[in-house]
Amino acid sequence: MNDSREPASVELSDDGLARRAKALACTAPLQALDENKGSLRWVKADVYQLAEIALHTIDQVTVSMDFDSGANQQRVLDQVTRFVALQAPERTAEEHRKVARHVLQRLINVGTVDRSFTEKIGSIDRSGVYRRYDFQFNLLVERAGPDGKIYLRASDEAINVLVGALDTDVESAQIAAEVKLESLIRRGRIAEAKLAAEQARYRTVQYGEMLRQLLDATSRDIRAVDWEHEVPKLLADALIHIEERYDFEHRILSNISDLRDRSDEPLRKRQAAELVTIVRDCIRRHMQLQQRLLTAGTLFREEQDRQQFAELPVRAVLDLHGQLLTPALGLPLGDALAVGEEFFRGASGVGPPAVLELSGLVSRLLRLAPERDRLGEEIPEPDLTDTTEKPVFSLEDWAATDALLDLRDTPRQLSDLLTEAERTAPSAAALLLHRAVNAFNPQVGESIARGDPRVLVGVATGDRFDLPHFGGDGLLLHSAPIVSPPDASDAPGSEPSLPEDLSDE
Structure with missing residues (x-):
């Protein structure tokens, strides 16, 4: 008997295998939602089943689609948010809305140039050679309706994800x-x-x-x-x-x-x-x-x-990112340089020559050279500006704050001192606040080293004040004397200190 069977290479080719590979590729974006949910920093997404939310989103868009217009995005978000709330009822409504919007944006593939998914799949052709190619598809797309509004539509691949088949x-x-x-x-x-x-x-x-x-x-x-x-x-x-x-x-x-x-x-x-x-x-x-x-x-x-009677279509504009930059980045350096030179040569256009006729060229060649100044051109005088920094606060401001902070007799509230400063010396009020804040944690050691007889001390009162130009926590300010221990001359290495009542505070 003659063996009429086809070669093994032909038997290996299977259209059903390619269809099933496409069906599996269409589910990859949904599986990636759950695989990458641990990287979401704005939500603890371990309680959410994002693939199920994606299926529910596709379902809502498909059912809401009309022949003329698609599904309203806000209405779909409202419906999906209720489904998300069932998965984690203890979470807030705002988080449910964010999760629903995140899944919807991933199904649209927001952030890419053409908003399409690309998966590598392979198939065996009739010659028995296994070939890989890119399978591009969309799940949800945004389309303009007759009224000019943007609607959502589910692609054939998205519908096939719902019913579990492809190319049927x-x-x-x-x-x-x-x-x-x-x-x-x-x-x-x-x-x-x-x-x-x-x-x-x-x-x-x-x-x-x-x-x-x-x-x-x-x-x-x-x-x-x-x-x-x-x-x-x-x-x-x-x-x-x-x-x-x-x-x-x-x-x-x-x-x-x-x-x-x-x-x-x-x-x-x-x-x-x-x-x-x-x-x-x-x-x-x-x-x-x-x-x-x-x-x-x-x-x-x-x-x-x-x-038939419309004008000729205008030539499409070149997509520099998708048609030039992205392919050029994948080329070797020598090939990429050739592509870049060719593009810039065509994009820059033709430059007109300096001399258009032969007579003009001859006249330019026979023209006498201009005289040159042996000393060169005159050097312009530079415009110099004063860069000396001026003090932020004047001596009058320091004198005004010294008078206000001379609290030898009784401590005063910071809010009262600021009110008096704005009335008597408005420009010194900011300096007064600055010195009061430093008094909250005074550098006693530096004051002693400078030989200051007194040091300004600020204590938080727990109250708050609100003035037209200032506000914050209240401070009680007092000018405390720096005293030395009784046996300062007999105790080597001893240093002056604050009075006991203020040091305890």
Whole structure:
């Protein structure tokens, strides 16, 4: 017998492996949230399951998406914050909001240039060679709505993260989900039917998102979409699909309503009511999608007329960071220099020559050289400025504060002294405060070395004062004499000290 088996290299190629690798790559940003939560300095995130919060965020955005506009970011944050609060009810509401915003920003990938995730995956081609390449994808994107506001939209990869598949035919997956839903309802398994209904709704959103992107691409450039063969067939299949789904979902809705009305258990009635809401939302989305499909031909003709008579597009501006700097940094030095020289040669433009004609060149060559001054040009006189620093406080300020701080008889409050200084010598008030603060911890040793007879001492009173220009803790100030021990002449090495009453304080 002849061995008709294909070579081993062909058997190794597996499209399913590449699809599963992509599905695994789409979950990497969610797993990284929990892996890196220990590095968050603004919150102790060990009690939060950030991957679950991310799934809930994608769920809320997907359900809130509409054909024309996406999900309102503030509303999504409010809904996700309530879910975060269930994980850590003892934490504050402000922290719950910050955690929800952190997860949302990580799903949008805020902080990157193109806001897309990149994962290294590999696959085996038909020749049996294993190749690695970058798989770029988005989970949540920000898009402008018809009203000019910014909305959130979930990408196909984000929806596939929810339903656990990737690159699945949308129509086939939705038909399978609805058949499964009808079977579960017929057997009375409401909890599983709710999960199947949610998956069917995700597929409905994904189908609408695919058609919305097609119409958006048409609005930008009709040449980017095949309106001769591909799009008409897609629109016809979509209309047939919507008609079948409309009848199918109405039958499901009737069965659920009967099950809800016949059930006596409160839990089953509540589950059936939630299931009714989900199926009605699917019907609403299908009706909205049908309206857009019916107007797709009109949109194509309008865009064809508009773009046919539009002006030629302006050349796109060069992205210096993404298209020049980042690739150049990854090159060897010799190659990077060649790229830089070529860019600056083209960016600087052509410089006009100094001489435009031959006659001008001859006249310049025959021109006599100008006379030069042997002594050179005159040296200008330098403009010198006085850099001597002036004292901050004048002698009058020091004399005024000396008079106020001569507290030989009775101590006084700092607030009273500042009030009197502002009345008699306003410029000395700041100096008075400065000397009072130094008196709180006086350098007695330095005063003794200078031979001062008295030293200013400040004691905290525990009160506070508030003046028009000053404020703070209250101080009781007193000018204490420096006395020597009785046997100062007989005790070598003895030093003067403060009186006992003040030293105790």
